[in-house]
Amino acid sequence: xxxxxxxxxxxxxxxxxxxxxxxxxxxxxxxxxxxxxxxxxxxxxxxxxxxxxxxxxxxxxxxxxxxxxxxxxx
Numbered sequence: 001x002x003x004x005x006x007x008x009x010x011x012x013x014x015x016x017x018x019x020x021x022x023x024x025x026x027x028x029x030x031x032x033x034x035x036x037x038x039x040x041x042x043x044x045x046x047x048x049x050x051x052x053x054x055x056x057x058x059x060x061x062x063x064x065x066x067x068x069x070x071x072x073x074x
Contacts, residue, residue: 014048
């Protein structure tokens with residue numbers, strides 16, 4: 001297995017999270033998943049960036065995980 005996780009303080013990390021959320025939004029609504037606790041999505045990027053700046057922390061991009069196997073020779 002392999003996992004790569006990008007970390008950073010740039011506003012682009014918050015923007016990526018927002019973009020993924022917007023891409024999945026129709027499915028989230030279709031499945032009636034709770035997203036109300038995220039607050040106003042129009043201000044989400046600014047709020048995420050402000051919080052990471054205020055707490056002097058980094059933001060992680062959702063990590064892709066890959067796994068592979070080899071089929072044993074017969």
